[in-house]
Amino acid sequence: MKNYNRDKSRITMLREMLGLSQKDFSDNAGVSQSALSQLETGKTKISLDTLQKISLAFKVNCNWLVNGKGDIFLKEITKNKIKIRNSILTMDIQDTALIPLISEEAHAGYINGHQDTDYLGRLDVYKIPGYEHGNYRLFEVNGDSMIPTIYPREILVSEHADNWDEIENGSLCIVITEDGIVAKRTYFYEEDRSMLILKSDNAKYKTHSVPIDDVLEIWYIRARITNIFSHEQPFDFQKIRTLESDMAELKAQMKNLTDSSK
Structure with a gap:
């Protein structure tokens, strides 16, 4: 550090x-x-x-x-x-409402220039309603390790974590090391806070840890900007009407059977 x-x-x-x-x-x-x-x-x-x-x-x-x-x-x-x-x-x-975007293509540049005022000043910036006050970044997701919570190419609105000791286990965070920028759930060993545990929501990926000394920045994920929409099939109203008709016929047959047994 x-x-x-x-x-x-x-x-x-x-x-x-x-x-x-x-x-x-x-x-x-x-x-x-x-x-x-x-x-x-x-x-x-x-x-x-x-x-x-x-x-x-x-x-x-x-x-x-x-x-x-x-x-x-x-x-x-x-x-x-x-x-x-x-x-x-x-x-x-005074205009702190604009948030810099770190696109997937800019990840390597941000790792090298995250404290370079000239580099930060050249990033594209955007205004996001509800996030006008605070220290925020927009990070574009790379990879599918956080599916189904986060999908590739989504933009994550992230707030700087000033005090790492206050990060709660299970928090969704952007973690930046010299090896890359990743979105993960973060955990600390209670008995040893020298290691940060990074867990994926996608079961195909293994949980791993990094020395806290190798971490450059941590950002809380506060929101996401997505183009992923649910692809659930719409209701088939014809099938519903057919089912209702079948139920009505079944009730009529049950009534006839009851009446004939009397």
Whole structure:
């Protein structure tokens, strides 16, 4: 988790440079003190939403905070736009309702550029009703390992998991490692949280685990955009009418038998 250490040292460095306690820093940035503490101790990675809040609160260069490059503080700020490529979008930072799409073809590029502000700014973005506020991504599904819950080529609306310790067993998540981007049900061993267990809903695929140190990002799956529709056959009303007629005839025959036995 080498990126954790870089995040931690620069966030701590910034806070100490400003002469702020964790409480004062978190209050000014609009993040919880517990989240800040976990960032500084390296338990979680900085999310793009938190990155944006810190940049706005303290006029910090996002590129420096993520990559250690450039000036620490921003030199030019306009009313509506930071004069850098924002970590989420290349647009007015107030318009956070647009969500970047990572298509199947872009999976490899995203793995390499998930913390590259220039790369993130070049992704196509979309507005999804109901998901205007928060740190979201759209991931296109690759493969059939989650059928019947998720189908290939569906688009998954996913929310960044800031605190991995709070992920509940069985949660549907997008898990990103250097080996790929997968949609799975996630589990932790209660006695050993150093391994993340990935389970498929498709019984043809075996459950496997990955070291938590190999995980780059985790995103909760919140919704899906699909072109898969049910192919159930419509009711055959002619068959229903025939069945009703047969039942009526059977009842009549039963009545005749009852009457003749009296």
